[in-house]
Amino acid sequence: MASDGVPRKVGVVGYGRLGQSLVSHLLTQGPELGLELVFVWNRDPGRMAGSVPPSLQLQNLAALRERHPDLVVEVAHPQIIQKSGAQILRYANLLVGSPSALADQATEQRLQSLRVTMATHPDGFRLEGPLAAVLSTGHRTVLYEGPVRGLCPFAPRNSNTMAAAALAAPSLGFDRVVGVLVADLSLTDRHVVDVELSGPPGPTGRSFAVHTHRENPAEPGAVTGSATVTAFWRSLLGCCQLPSRPGIHLC
Known part of the structure; x- marks a missing residue:
């Protein structure tokens, strides 16, 4: 995905079904695609225990700048965009998975x-x-x-x-x-x-x-449809092909 040969750094905000799928794809397929997972944040950090390497677990979303992400993917809750969207955009592009926040x-x-x-x-x-x-x-x-x-x-x-x-x-x-x-x-x-x-x-x-x-x-009883998981992964790949400049990406 990174045309200059430098891995594109990706952070994931939210670790529900979509977040888990994106993290799995980034860990298994990311390196060959030029993508590096640099952090995962979830409102309940305990949900990441045993499945997300401790080095990738971000305990405080305000500290995301320390991971130097190129793209942050939000798949958490609209409140995250309303409260932290502007802050995320100071340091990275943002793929919004909860556009109802807008x-x-x-x-x-x-x-x-x-x-x-x-x-x-x-x-x-x-x-x-x-x-x-x-x-x-x-x-x-x-x-x-x-x-x-x-x-x-x-x-x-x-x-x-x-x-x-x-x-x-x-x-x-x-x-x-x-x-x-x-x-x-x-x-x-x-x-x-x-x-x-x-x-x-x-x-x-x-x-x-x-x-x-x-x-x-x-x-x-599922909130997220099966095809939605694949669509989010494809959207992430599409965002990583865009020119590296500040912006919001809607999914």
């Missing part, structure tokens, strides 16, 4: 109509605040439908695809991209995401429209 109005930028629907089994949700109290009333229940900005704080682990869509459509942003969260009792082994995009009416009065349907296999 629903914060201070980070917003202002396509036409964009609607993202995520459906999965209720056990696959990790909801907070008022959404945590919403009960499924039947086989398929709409838990939320409205601006993505209003969803992200209460479903931070289940709204990242919607947040990425809001960032990809700056003329709409978090307030005008519609997010829909659906609990579906039949979806025990997958997450389903539908993206509906339509443009402005043309001379005939009809609009250009695109509808994509994605099914991501997932273990029962």
